[in-house]
Amino acid sequence: MSIFYQERKNQIRNILKNDGLDIILFYNTYHNPMYSLWIAGIRPLVYDYYYITPKESGFFEINYLVETINKITTEKIIPVVEDDISTNFFEYLNKYKNIGIVGDVPINHLKQLKDKNYYFIEDKIGFLMNQKSPIEIEGITQSAKIVKNILNDVPKYLKPGITEIELAHILRLQLLKEGEHLAFPLAITSGPRIKDTTASFPVNRRITKKDIIAIDMGVVKDGFASDSTRMYFLNNSKLERLYNKFVGVHKKVITQIKINDPIKKAVSLYKYELEVAGFDPETLEVADLGHSVGFYVHERPFIYEKIYQDYKFVENMVFTLEPEIIVNNIRIRIEDMLLVTKKGLKVLT
Numbered sequence: 001m002s003i004f005y006q007e008r009k010n011q012i013r014n015i016l017k018n019d020g021l022d023i024i025l026f027y028n029t030y031h032n033p034m035y036s037l038w039i040a041g042i043r044p045l046v047y048d049y050y051y052i053t054p055k056e057s058g059f060f061e062i063n064y065l066v067e068t069i070n071k072i073t074t075e076k077i078i079p080v081v082e083d084d085i086s087t088n089f090f091e092y093l094n095k096y097k098n099i100g101i102v103g104d105v106p107i108n109h110l111k112q113l114k115d116k117n118y119y120f121i122e123d124k125i126g127f128l129m130n131q132k133s134p135i136e137i138e139g140i141t142q143s144a145k146i147v148k149n150i151l152n153d154v155p156k157y158l159k160p161g162i163t164e165i166e167l168a169h170i171l172r173l174q175l176l177k178e179g180e181h182l183a184f185p186l187a188i189t190s191g192p193r194i195k196d197t198t199a200s201f202p203v204n205r206r207i208t209k210k211d212i213i214a215i216d217m218g219v220v221k222d223g224f225a226s227d228s229t230r231m232y233f234l235n236n237s238k239l240e241r242l243y244n245k246f247v248g249v250h251k252k253v254i255t256q257i258k259i260n261d262p263i264k265k266a267v268s269l270y271k272y273e274l275e276v277a278g279f280d281p282e283t284l285e286v287a288d289l290g291h292s293v294g295f296y297v298h299e300r301p302f303i304y305e306k307i308y309q310d311y312k313f314v315e316n317m318v319f320t321l322e323p324e325i326i327v328n329n330i331r332i333r334i335e336d337m338l339l340v341t342k343k344g345l346k347v348l349t
Contacts (some may be wrong), residue, residue: 027103034295056242126300229335
């Protein structure tokens, strides 16, 4: 794995040089560790900054955690005081004028940089993060497998009378048996609410004998995130047939996306196949069609937003496709995780 980390650092240093930056800071937290995972293969216990300059790199880590982190990395570590980050951290930054910022840096930290020139460069880093290493792909695949298996088991829990909250509790326990924590709040939507959304917090509504249920969930396993959505139909064969037809459209699109295609191609493919299948393509949620995934549940690019028009489906990229359309005045949706290979897309969920 070290060769991948070194290559990534070289890519970051190219950004430093090309953008005239003195240092780039990557802010990481336990629940959003994607940058430290990508650069060094470790996850912060609370939060940390990874820094990289033309000549050196390492972590700013909370002082009482340094010994623990030292056990899992050989990277240079500069200790900082948790409740007084100006100690060491901003003293170190005094020698730099132009600072690149990546991640959701707290506003009180940014205020400390008032005499500096700082630039948010996440989109540039996002390009680099799309290609995962073989070991990272294996980790993401295992996370996806957990969600896939639990979603396949959902029908045995879907009994009339169970509430959305009760069902969510069952599924949450199943996810946590296999993973470390949920990748995002588990979403269950049923009945009339599906007219408005397919992803909402579960409520006390009871599942009825004739019902429609949408479940969107993900888990983090060994630091890698997954995300998938399925819909279930109780005694509603007409709508279930339409949904299966819609899933067929989804599968056709998956077979047509190739390595190095522009990500916006997914929009035209879905619209074409939906029209061929007799659906209204104009109801497709174009701006919420998918996203890269792996180190974190929502990575760049988002498929499809015009600001990401220069992105392509590159080899070893893992992303979701999650088309949603309106049929018979309700919303239907499916979401799968996909790996880009030289032979095409491999479905992970």
